[in-house]
Amino acid sequence: MKKLLLNALLPIPVFAYEVSGLSIESAYGVKSYLQSVTSPVDIVTGEEIKEKHPFDLRDIIFNRDGFSFSSAGGFGQTTSVYLWGCDPKRTLTFIDGIRINDFTTPNISANYEHLLLEDIEQIEIVKGVQSGVWGADAVAGVINIVTKKPREGFHIKAKGLLGDYNTKKAGISLSFANKKFDILLSYYWFKTSGYSAAEPKKSDPRYGKRWDELGWERDPYRNETFNLKTGWNITENDRFEAVVKSIDAVVHYDAASGTDAKDYDDPWGYGTTAFFNHYSQKAYKLQYSKHIKNNNITALFTKSTFKRSQFGGYEGEYREYTIKDKVDYNLGFVNLGFSKQHFIHNKSGGTSLNKRYHNNGYFITNVMNISNLLLSQSLRHDSYSAFKDKTTWKLGGKYFFKRDINIHGNWGTGYNVPTIDQLYNPYWGNPNLIPEKSIQWDVGVNIKGFNITYFKYSIKDMIEYDFATYKYKNVEGKSKIKGVDASYSIFLEPVYIRLNYTYLEAKDKNGKRLPRRPRNQFGFDIIWYPDENINIGFSGVYVGSRKDIGNVQTGYYTVINAFANMNILENLKFYVRLDNITDKYYQTVDGYATSGRALYTGFDFIF
Numbered sequence: 001m002k003k004l005l006l007n008a009l010l011p012i013p014v015f016a017y018e019v020s021g022l023s024i025e026s027a028y029g030v031k032s033y034l035q036s037v038t039s040p041v042d043i044v045t046g047e048e049i050k051e052k053h054p055f056d057l058r059d060i061i062f063n064r065d066g067f068s069f070s071s072a073g074g075f076g077q078t079t080s081v082y083l084w085g086c087d088p089k090r091t092l093t094f095i096d097g098i099r100i101n102d103f104t105t106p107n108i109s110a111n112y113e114h115l116l117l118e119d120i121e122q123i124e125i126v127k128g129v130q131s132g133v134w135g136a137d138a139v140a141g142v143i144n145i146v147t148k149k150p151r152e153g154f155h156i157k158a159k160g161l162l163g164d165y166n167t168k169k170a171g172i173s174l175s176f177a178n179k180k181f182d183i184l185l186s187y188y189w190f191k192t193s194g195y196s197a198a199e200p201k202k203s204d205p206r207y208g209k210r211w212d213e214l215g216w217e218r219d220p221y222r223n224e225t226f227n228l229k230t231g232w233n234i235t236e237n238d239r240f241e242a243v244v245k246s247i248d249a250v251v252h253y254d255a256a257s258g259t260d261a262k263d264y265d266d267p268w269g270y271g272t273t274a275f276f277n278h279y280s281q282k283a284y285k286l287q288y289s290k291h292i293k294n295n296n297i298t299a300l301f302t303k304s305t306f307k308r309s310q311f312g313g314y315e316g317e318y319r320e321y322t323i324k325d326k327v328d329y330n331l332g333f334v335n336l337g338f339s340k341q342h343f344i345h346n347k348s349g350g351t352s353l354n355k356r357y358h359n360n361g362y363f364i365t366n367v368m369n370i371s372n373l374l375l376s377q378s379l380r381h382d383s384y385s386a387f388k389d390k391t392t393w394k395l396g397g398k399y400f401f402k403r404d405i406n407i408h409g410n411w412g413t414g415y416n417v418p419t420i421d422q423l424y425n426p427y428w429g430n431p432n433l434i435p436e437k438s439i440q441w442d443v444g445v446n447i448k449g450f451n452i453t454y455f456k457y458s459i460k461d462m463i464e465y466d467f468a469t470y471k472y473k474n475v476e477g478k479s480k481i482k483g484v485d486a487s488y489s490i491f492l493e494p495v496y497i498r499l500n501y502t503y504l505e506a507k508d509k510n511g512k513r514l515p516r517r518p519r520n521q522f523g524f525d526i527i528w529y530p531d532e533n534i535n536i537g538f539s540g541v542y543v544g545s546r547k548d549i550g551n552v553q554t555g556y557y558t559v560i561n562a563f564a565n566m567n568i569l570e571n572l573k574f575y576v577r578l579d580n581i582t583d584k585y586y587q588t589v590d591g592y593a594t595s596g597r598a599l600y601t602g603f604d605f606i607f
Helices: 001-007 048-052 057-061 420-424
Strands: 041-045 067-071 081-082 089-097 120-127 143-146 153-162 167-177 179-191 221-235 239-250 276-292 295-308 314-328 332-348 349-371 373-384 390-402 403-414 434-449 450-466 471-492 494-507 520-531 534-543 558-569 572-578 598-606
Touching: 041 048, 048 057, 048 120, 048 534, 048 558, 057 067, 067 494, 120 420, 332 420, 349 420
Parallel strands: 089 143
Antiparallel strands: 041 120, 067 081, 120 143, 153 167, 153 598, 167 179, 179 221, 221 239, 239 276, 276 295, 295 314, 314 332, 332 349, 349 373, 373 390, 390 403, 403 434, 434 450, 450 471, 471 494, 494 520, 520 534, 534 558, 558 572, 572 598
16 A cells, blocks of 8 residues: 555646546545445546636536536536446545435435535545445435636635626635634635526427527526635644535526526416425534544534525524544555434425435455555444434555556445435335445456456345326336446547547336436547747537437537637636537427527636
C-alpha cells in the first residue's frame, strides 16, 4: 500500500482534465487515493468545471461514459440521471458527505436540476454497487460533490453571465484561511425567462416546430444558492468543520408532455391549477476529526431538508449521526463505524403523512495491498424499523502490471428501500412493500489513458406503481442490466482529447427494454490550448436508439456544444459558451423541449 500511495504522488502533467494522484472520499467512506480504489471511478475536476461553465450537473455529465439523462424541459425542470442504466433512485448522491437524495419525490434521487456547480473542487463518481459501504440506495453507484476548501489568505471571487433566453447569473464568494482557521462564504443568483417546458409529442403533426413558432408560453426559472464552509484546526491532530448549503428556487412548468399551460391555467377543463413550484433544500454538516497514532476518528452529524409547493406541498427531512475510525496498518487500512439514519416525511401532495422510520447501520471496509495486488472487502448490516434487517457486501480487486496499467474486478450486493410515501400514503401507499435486492459484478482494464469495463446487474422485487390498483407494489421476477463502459483520453500538446462509449442492455423481467436509456452512446471532448491564457473546446454526444414510455423513439441525434476561455488579466477571465451549435431539434422525453442554439458570455474575477 505504501508503494502504491507513493506512486500516486509522483510528478504528473497538470492540466484541466488530469485526475491522476487525486484523493477521493466516497469510494470507502474515508479519504483515499484514486489508485487505491478497485471500483471504476470518474472524476470531474474543478478545472474542467471552470472551463465548461455548466449550469447544473446535467451539463457536465451529458457526454460522459456510463451516464444518460432525461429531462422534462429546460432550466430547473425535473431531470433524471441514469448511471449504468439504473433508475435515478439507485444512485446515492452527496454534497461534502451530506446525503441529498430527496425521498419526497417520485424520482427519489437528488434534485440535480437545482444544483449550481459553483465553488466545486471535484465531482467523484464511483460506479457499481456500493451498498456494502453506504447501505441502501447505492446500487448504481455514488456521486459526491466536493466543494472547495479556502486557499490561504483572503480572496474575493465575483462572476457574471448573460445569454439567450434572457438568462442572467451573478455571484460572489469570500474566503479566508490561515493555519488555524478557514471559511468560505458564497451567494449565487441565477434567473432566466427560459423556454417552454413542453413541445409537441412525436405523434403530433406539429412535432419539429419549436415552442416560439407555436406561440407557447415561456417557463422561467430562478435559483438562489448560499454556501458556507468553515473549519478550525484546534490542534495539528484535531479539526472541526461545518457546512451549510441553502437552495431556494422557483420553476414554472407545463401541464404534461406535449401540453402547454399558463402559470395559472385550466388546460383540460377540470379547474384552474397553478403550474409553478417553489422549491427549498437545505443541507447541514457538523464534523469533528481526531488523529491518534494510526487512528483517524471522525464523528459527524448531517441533515437535509426538502420542501416543495407543488400539488399542495411536499415536506421531508433526513438526519444522520455517524462515528467511524480509519485504522492504518502496514498493508493498508480498515474503516469501521456506526451510523443512525432518520427519514421523516411530513407532507406529500398536500396530504399530511407525519410518518418516519429509522435505521441503524454497522459497517467495516478493509483495503490492503499485497505486492501489486490491491484488495478491498466491505460489509454492512442495516437494521430498519420498517422492514427486515439487511446485510450487504462488496469484494474488489485490482492488479497493477505498471502504475498506469491494471485490471480490476468487483462483486457485491445491494438494495433499495421503499420510501415513507410508498409505504404509508393513504392513496397509493402499500405497507407490505419490501426492499429491492440487487447483485452486480464488473471487470475491466485500464491501460494508460484507455479504460474499459463490463458490468452486469440483476435486480429483484423492483418497486413500481401499479396502474391496475393505483398503488405501489413489488414486481415479481428480475430486471437485468448489462453493458460496456469505455473511455480514452490523451493530451497531444496543445490538444486534449477524450472519447467515450457506452453500450447498454437494460431489460425488465419480460425482456422488454427499460425506457429512456440509449443502447449506444458516444461522447467526446476536444480542447485546444494555444497558450496558457486561451483555450477553445468542443463537447458532443451521439445518442443512439432510445425508446420512451409508449415505445416512442427519442434517440438518433447528435448535439455539439462549444466554449472558449480567455485570461484577459491575471485575475480576470472572460468566456463564451455556445450550446447546440447546429440547432439540433430533439427531445429526451417525448413531448418536452430542449434548448436550441444558445449563446452565453460571462466573466470570473478573482482577487
